Amino acid sequence: QKEVEQNSGPLSVPEGAIASLNCTYSDRGSQSFFWYRQYSGKSPELIMFIYSNGDKEDGRFTAQLNKASQYVSLLIRDSQPSDSATYLCAVRDNYGQNFVFGPGTRLSVLP
Amino acid sequence: DTEVTQTPKHLVMGMTNKKSLKCEQHMGHRAMYWYKQKAKKPPELMFVYSYEKLSINESVPSRFSPECPNSSLLNLHLHALQPEDSALYLCASSLRDRDNQPQHFGDGTRLSIL
Numbered sequence: 001q002k003e004v005e006q007n008s009g010p011l012s013v014p015e016g017a018i019a020s021l022n023c024t025y026s027d028r029g030s031q032s033f034f035w036y037r038q039y040s041g042k043s044p045e046l047i048m049f050i051y052s053n054g055d056k057e058d059g060r061f062t063a064q065l066n067k068a069s070q071y072v073s074l075l076i077r078d079s080q081p082s083d084s085a086t087y088l089c090a091v092r093d094n095y096g097q098n099f100v101f102g103p104g105t106r107l108s109v110l111p
Numbered sequence: 112d113t114e115v116t117q118t119p120k121h122l123v124m125g126m127t128n129k130k131s132l133k134c135e136q137h138m139g140h141r142a143m144y145w146y147k148q149k150a151k152k153p154p155e156l157m158f159v160y161s162y163e164k165l166s167i168n169e170s171v172p173s174r175f176s177p178e179c180p181n182s183s184l185l186n187l188h189l190h191a192l193q194p195e196d197s198a199l200y201l202c203a204s205s206l207r208d209r210d211n212q213p214q215h216f217g218d219g220t221r222l223s224i225l
Contacts, residue, residue: 032211043201043216044154051211088153092211099214101153 002027004091004102012108019076021105023089026070033065033072034090037083038104044088048074079109114138115217117202123223126192132220134185134202140215142208143185145177146201148219154201160185161208192224 003026013019021035032051036044050056050063050072062075072091076083089102115136124130134143142161146154159167160179168177174196176188185202199221203214 034213036216041221043199043219046213046215049213090214099156104153 002030002091002093002100004089004100006087006089006102006105008103009106010108011105012110013079015079015081015109015111017079017109019079019083019107019109021074021076021087021089021107022071023073023091023102024071025089025091025100027091027093027100028067028070029093030067030070030091032092033063034092034099035061035063035072035074036088036090038086038088040085047087076107079107081109081111083107084109115202115204115215117200117217117220119220120218121221121223123225124189124192125225126194128192129188129190131189132187132200132202132222134187134217135183136204136215136217137183138204138215139182140204140206141182142205143179144203144205144214145185145187146203146216148199148201158187159208166208189222192222194224197222197224 005024034049035047038044048063050065056063060077064073086104088104090099145157148154157171158177163179178186199219201219202217205214206212
C-alpha cells in the first residue's frame with residue numbers, strides 16, 4: 001500500500017523564522033509531488049509542485065525533493081501568522097495514478 | 112476564489128432527501144474528481160472522471176451517484192444519506208488524468224445530514 005507520512009504537528013515557529021515541513025513516501029516509483037495549504041474550514045490551495053531532485057523556489061516557499069531518500073520538504077521563509085494552516089503533501093506515481101495525500105502538518109506561526 | 116466553482120457552499124438535508132452537488136470549471140481540464148474530507152483528515156478520493164467517463168470509483172456507496180454531463184460540469188447526486196456522510200465535499204480538476212499535473216480544488220460544499 002502506498003503511504004505518505006507527515007508529522008501531524010502542531011509545528012510552532014515564531015514570526016519571521018523558517019518553517020520546515022517534511023513528507024516521506026513509500027512508493028519509490030513516485031514522480032510528482034505537491035504541497036497544498038488548507039486553512040480551517042477551507043479547501044486545499046496549491047502552493048508548490050516539484051518533479052526533479054533538488055530545490056524549487058517560489059517567493060518565500062522552497063520545495064526540496066530527494067528521491068533516493070524518498071522525502072520531500074517545504075520550507076517557508078520569513079513565516080507570517082497568515083501562514084498558520086495545515087499543509088498537505090500529495091504524491092503521484094509514475095503511472096499517473098491519483099494523488100495519495102499525507103495526513104497533513106498543522107503549522108502555527110506565533111506573532 | 113478558485114477557478115473550480117462548487118455549489119451550494121452549504122447544504123443541510125435529511126436522510127430521506129435527494130439533493131445534488133454541482134461543480135464547474137472552464138480551464139479546459141479533462142479530468143475531474145470528487146473528494147470527501149472529514150475534520151482533521153486529508154481528502155479521500157471518491158470518483159474520477161476522465162474525458163467525461165468514470166474511470167475510478169473508490170468503492171463509494173451507491174447513495175452517492177456521480178454524473179459528468181460535459182467536460183466542464185460534474186455533479187454528485189445524493190440520496191438516503193447517513194449522518195456519517197456529513198463532511199466537506201471537494202471537487203477538483205486537472206489537465207488530464209494520469210499525468211503529473213496538479214489538481215485544483217473548488218471551495219467545497221459543507222454537507223450536514225440531520
